[in-house]
Amino acid sequence: MVILGWNAASEQYDPLDMLDQAVAAEKAGFESISASDHFHPWDPSGESCNIWTWLGAAAARLNGMEIGTGVTCPILRYNPAILAQSAATVDRMNKGNFYLGVGTGEAMNEYPTTGIWPDYNERQGMMREAIELMRLLWSGDEVTFNGEYYVTKKAKLYTMPRRRIPIYISSLVPNSAFFAGYYGDGLITVANPPEVMKAIVDNFEAGARKAGKDPEKMPKQVEIWVAYTDDVDATAKVFKQYWAGTMIFATHLQNIYTPEMVATNGAVVGSDVIKNRQCISSDPEVHAKFAQRFIDEGFNRLYFHSAGPNQYEFIEGYGRNVLPIIREMNRPRAAAIV
Numbered sequence: 001m002v003i004l005g006w007n008a009a010s011e012q013y014d015p016l017d018m019l020d021q022a023v024a025a026e027k028a029g030f031e032s033i034s035a036s037d038h039f040h041p042w043d044p045s046g047e048s049c050n051i052w053t054w055l056g057a058a059a060a061r062l063n064g065m066e067i068g069t070g071v072t073c074p075i076l077r078y079n080p081a082i083l084a085q086s087a088a089t090v091d092r093m094n095k096g097n098f099y100l101g102v103g104t105g106e107a108m109n110e111y112p113t114t115g116i117w118p119d120y121n122e123r124q125g126m127m128r129e130a131i132e133l134m135r136l137l138w139s140g141d142e143v144t145f146n147g148e149y150y151v152t153k154k155a156k157l158y159t160m161p162r163r164r165i166p167i168y169i170s171s172l173v174p175n176s177a178f179f180a181g182y183y184g185d186g187l188i189t190v191a192n193p194p195e196v197m198k199a200i201v202d203n204f205e206a207g208a209r210k211a212g213k214d215p216e217k218m219p220k221q222v223e224i225w226v227a228y229t230d231d232v233d234a235t236a237k238v239f240k241q242y243w244a245g246t247m248i249f250a251t252h253l254q255n256i257y258t259p260e261m262v263a264t265n266g267a268v269v270g271s272d273v274i275k276n277r278q279c280i281s282s283d284p285e286v287h288a289k290f291a292q293r294f295i296d297e298g299f300n301r302l303y304f305h306s307a308g309p310n311q312y313e314f315i316e317g318y319g320r321n322v323l324p325i326i327r328e329m330n331r332p333r334a335a336a337i338v
Contacts, residue, residue, distance in 0.1 A: 002295055002330050004323050005032035006315065007070065007223055007305035008054075011041040012242045015049035015057075021311050022058050026065040028319025033058070034070030034101065034188075034223065034303045039077065039109040042245040042266065044259040052086045059093035066097045070223065070303065071170045071188055073105030075123060077113040080130035081152055084137040088161040096162030100134075101188045101221070102127065103170030111257040124179060125149070131167060131183055138165060168221060172252060174199035181207025186219030186301075190246075191277070194297065197222075201298045221301035222294050225278030226287060227308035228317045232280050236271040239278075239307040244269040247277065278307060287318070288325040295330060302326075 006025040008018050022033055035058075037051040051069065058067055067090070074083045083100075091098035104123040111117045118126070129147045136143045137157050145152040169184035171177040174196065180187050181204040189200055205215035227235040244266030245251050251262055279290040291302055306314040 001300065002326070003031050003066075003219075003301040004029075004326060005034055005066075005221075005301060005303040006030040007303045008033055008035040009242075009305065009311075010036055010049055010051055010054065011038050011043075011046045013047055013311070015047070015054050018049075018054065019057055019061055021315060022065075022067075023061055024312060024315045025319075026062050028315050029323050030065075030304075030315070030319060032066040032068070032301070032303070034068055034221070037069050037072035037109075039113055040257070040259050040262075041242070042108075042259065043242050043263045046242050046259065052090070055090045055098075056093060059090055059098075062094070064095045064097055066099070067094055068099035068168075069101045070221070071101035071103040071168075073110060074102050074130040074134065075126035075149070076105060076110040076116070080133045080150055081137060081155055083130075084134040085157055085159070087134070087165055088138060088157055089159055091161035091163070091165055092159055098161070099166045099168055099186070099219075101168045101170060102131070103188075104176075106252055107255045107257040108251070108259070108262055111255060117255045117257075124176075127169075127179075128183060134167070166219070168219060171200055171204065174203050177201070177203035178207035178210075180204050181209075181213075181215065181218075182211045183207075186221060188221045188223075190223045191225060191294065194293070197294070197297045197299075219301050220299045221303065222299045223303045223305050224291065224294060225307055226290070226304050226314075226318075227278060227280045227306055228282060228287065228314045228322070229280065229308045229310075230282045231309070232275055233271075234309045235278075235280050235307050236274045238309050239274050240266070240269065240271065243307065244274070247273065274307075280308075284321040284325055287322045288329060291322075291326050292329055295326075 041048045142156045166185040168186035169180035170188045171180045177200045208215040245262035248265040
């Protein structure tokens, strides 16, 4: 089964507007929402609401539609015990239909709030410990935890999630995908060329098998950039303003920690690169074919992130014209009777 989701762009939109967009997405037939958790936006002109406040509001406004983080960082500006409590609360409010997407973070969100930015290997060690602690707390037991990075003393959650919250781990490159498969319940990544996607999936599945899990049964989530319009130039302009920094890999690794610094790096991204990294078309068949590529690569959760100038037109048009085609293309067929 393929889940077709909508990406809530908290680095671009006012949180109240984004709530209305979420309601529209549920009405249009999207099945899930992925909301990124940033302290700083990618550009000084952007937004950056507290996503946990927004998720609680979304749970109250929606009719049980799945929501989740895509992604949050549980190792620096958040203590994992507090994040476990936040996730449990949202899951309870959203009728047990919440997933926790996590990643090792970006300096733009972690350094301004903590003054530290450990190297990747240390952050991965912190992630491993944070995941262990959160799962212990979700068991409902009293937890005394003495780790290398985190300590709790008789900590216990009294507002419990309705189910065991699944943790999907972000992997933007093949080298980190084994970790995601080994320690996570699922994978989160972003669209890249086919050879990169194959390597990410292969490494994720190897990690899952090493941990004794069946990778065929695990969620594999990908964020895909699309614009349901023929106005290529307007789409490229909006993308460059709010999102160009995401295309500079150094932004995700180095100590680039203000929106101005991110925007300076993103300024080198040309319009031709932006146009080639996403599907910009008003033809539903073109979008369905674009989406099918990722399904054929092994992904079973597709989240569409619109870079176009009108979010509501995208949500309504995609829900009406594109999602039904993708679902029909992937509908199980009855076996032929010989």
